[in-house]
Amino acid sequence: MTGWDIAPAGVQSVISQVREAADGMSAGIRLYGASVQGAMESAGTLAFGAEGAGGGGRATGLVGVALGQFVEGTETDVAFLPLRASNSANGAIEATNAYLAGSLEQAWNAQRQATLAPDVTAFLEAARRRAGER
Structure with missing residues (x-):
């Protein structure tokens, strides 16, 4: 963990690009x-x-x-893409913030959590509940 050298401005730039791409992906999914x-x-x-x-x-x-x-049959795959992008971006932000605060263990944990596959099933169930409330 002592080899970390994070450039917050670089992270912010990449996160901005990821969010822009995720917005486009979400718009594409709605259009689909x-x-x-x-x-x-x-x-x-x-x-x-x-x-x-x-x-x-x-x-x-x-x-x-x-x-x-x-x-x-494809809803899980379609929902996975934006969830993965969001989890990765949020994990990068959390890891960077922890790194800047001097907590390398917390940064490592945030990074590790971001690599885990998102729970698409729970996401879809919550989305169905929200849609049913409308």
Whole structure:
């Protein structure tokens, strides 16, 4: 740990770039969600006899079902990217602050924590709860 030589201005510059990229990633993910939703709604439906259009719920065709399954199957991967970027940036900030305060052990712990994979499952569950409250 005695070999550390952190340049706070350099860390701040990199964090700024990471946050800018993460903002772009988040905007892309929102656009992806809206686009998939629009595609699902525009894909058409299958209706047999009296079922479908007048049933009160929205009928979904095969393409819409496939798109929904694709989104469901990839949501963990999509959520992982911005969480990893955020955890890495926050870890770098915490480690730098601890380093500047002279606590190399705390800096090392912050750096180690930042390398751990984020808990995407907990994040998605919390997001679903927040969405349900709206």
